[in-house]
Amino acid sequence: MTRIIVVGGGAGGLELATKLGRQLGRKGKAEVILVDRNRTHLWKPLLHEVATGAMDTGIDGLSYRSQAHNHGFSFHLGTLIDIDRDNKQIKLAPLADDNGKQVVGERSLSYDILVMAIGSVSNDFGTRGVRDHCIFLDSPQQAERFHDEMMNRFLQYAESDTVDEKVDIAIVGGGATGVELSAELYNAVEHLGAYGFRKLTRDCLRLTLVEAGPRILPALPERISAMAHKELRELGVDVRVGTMVVEATAEGLKTKDDELIPANLMVWAAGIKAPDFMKDIAGLETNRINQLAVRDTLQTTRDDSIFVIGDCAYCLQGDGKAVPPRAQSAHQMASLAYDNIIASLNGKALKPYVYKDHGSLVNLSRYSTVGSLMGNLMRGSMMVEGRIARTVYVSLYRMHQVALHGYTRTGLMMLVGRINRFLRPRLKLH
Numbered sequence: 001m002t003r004i005i006v007v008g009g010g011a012g013g014l015e016l017a018t019k020l021g022r023q024l025g026r027k028g029k030a031e032v033i034l035v036d037r038n039r040t041h042l043w044k045p046l047l048h049e050v051a052t053g054a055m056d057t058g059i060d061g062l063s064y065r066s067q068a069h070n071h072g073f074s075f076h077l078g079t080l081i082d083i084d085r086d087n088k089q090i091k092l093a094p095l096a097d098d099n100g101k102q103v104v105g106e107r108s109l110s111y112d113i114l115v116m117a118i119g120s121v122s123n124d125f126g127t128r129g130v131r132d133h134c135i136f137l138d139s140p141q142q143a144e145r146f147h148d149e150m151m152n153r154f155l156q157y158a159e160s161d162t163v164d165e166k167v168d169i170a171i172v173g174g175g176a177t178g179v180e181l182s183a184e185l186y187n188a189v190e191h192l193g194a195y196g197f198r199k200l201t202r203d204c205l206r207l208t209l210v211e212a213g214p215r216i217l218p219a220l221p222e223r224i225s226a227m228a229h230k231e232l233r234e235l236g237v238d239v240r241v242g243t244m245v246v247e248a249t250a251e252g253l254k255t256k257d258d259e260l261i262p263a264n265l266m267v268w269a270a271g272i273k274a275p276d277f278m279k280d281i282a283g284l285e286t287n288r289i290n291q292l293a294v295r296d297t298l299q300t301t302r303d304d305s306i307f308v309i310g311d312c313a314y315c316l317q318g319d320g321k322a323v324p325p326r327a328q329s330a331h332q333m334a335s336l337a338y339d340n341i342i343a344s345l346n347g348k349a350l351k352p353y354v355y356k357d358h359g360s361l362v363n364l365s366r367y368s369t370v371g372s373l374m375g376n377l378m379r380g381s382m383m384v385e386g387r388i389a390r391t392v393y394v395s396l397y398r399m400h401q402v403a404l405h406g407y408t409r410t411g412l413m414m415l416v417g418r419i420n421r422f423l424r425p426r427l428k429l430h
Contacts, residue, residue: 002030002345005090005111007080009036009064010044012310012330013117015403018071019338025072032073036064039077042140045327048181050143052188057140083282085303113305113341116292120311120325123271129248134268137177153265154192158200166206168262170253172245173269174211179228182209186235208238208261215241272325274312287314296352298337309333315353323355332356
């Protein structure tokens with residue numbers, strides 16, 4: 001039986017494994033395996049909500065094993081460390097428990113078709129001190145770490161008698177992650193004040209958003225960027241554009257102009273790259289940020305049996321531009337990879353991938369949502385904001401859920417979610 005292995009259970013990888021499991025695994029036409037280093041799935045665009053406590057991974061996470069059991073594929077917990085193309089095998093690192101004791105040794109899994117969907121990690125561009133003093137938001141574990149440190153800072157403030165003291169938080173990177181996290185932090189402060197954190201108000205937070213480019217949200221139209229900039233300023237965010245960080249220290253961020261931006265909690269969200277171990281892995285072609293180069297069929301340039309989707313794929317379009325690392329790209333790539341894998345099994349021609357920009361939306365917590373719709377599908381983008389934009393933003397996540405669970409179960413999950421939000425606190429308080 002043909003064995004298909006999907007490495008990475010992010011937005012694209014889990015959707016692909018689910019569709020392949022339903023179509024091939026359940027019917028005994030192929031063995032479908034999903035490999036991921038985590039036990040649960042969480043949609044990456046929501047990690048900023050985990051960081052502030054608006055979302056709880058223990059409640060909102062999706063078990064890979066449960067999803068595999070319900071949709072005809074199997075799940076292996078593990079971290080990819082190498083690919084043996086000659087023998088068509090992947091190697092997984094040993095598994096250890098929280099105390100460092102080895103649970104499972106190094107393993108190898110054979111494949112006929114391999115799909116790489118491991119996503120991306122933050123790119124610190126070699127900036128001094130970032131690894132030691134900044135938190136990245138690449139995974140639920142890192143988001144939970146930020147939440148713990150944030151709660152400690154707020155607790156220190158609530159118990160302090162110093163009048164002029166503030167909670168100093170700095171975020172590097174004015175993309176969607178940095179902007180959405182900035183707004184969500186003010187929402188968190190207001191809720192924590194209502195839950196008994198003494199003297200905790202919006203005024204206690206001194207938040208700085210640092211962007212090296214000339215404006216925040218560079219991927220969005222200038223009008224939307226200006227609108228988001230204005231909203232953040234009104235919340236109280238000190239938005240610094242055209243500011244390059246050259247070092248992170250225990251006291252804060254040092255800029256190219258030798259200014260110190262004080263901060264006792266720092267987040268780095270200034271760029272992405274594929275994990276470092278991907279560089280030239282198994283002799284495959286990679287670019288300067290370790291992404292695997294693919295042809296328009298999403299097969300690697302040097303091995304037809306390996307497909308790549310999502311943020312770790314370097315896919316050039318007809319205009320010479322690379323497909324941007326967005327959730328909608330991963331979703332579209334997963335759909336085409338599914339079609340092409342089915343076609344290859346049936347001896348049919350494979351289709352080329354053409355990226356379709358459906359627009360971008362940025363959620364400023366409960367305060368506002370702004371963005372553009374349709375993208376390159378229309379001669380001009382349609383600007384949206386407010387309730388309409390918020391509805392569309394939420395619908396993007398619903399589309400992801402429908403891809404994983406179908407319409408009926410997604411509807412039931414929405415109902416249960418509303419009941420949970422009514423019964424539990426609106427913020428994770430520990």
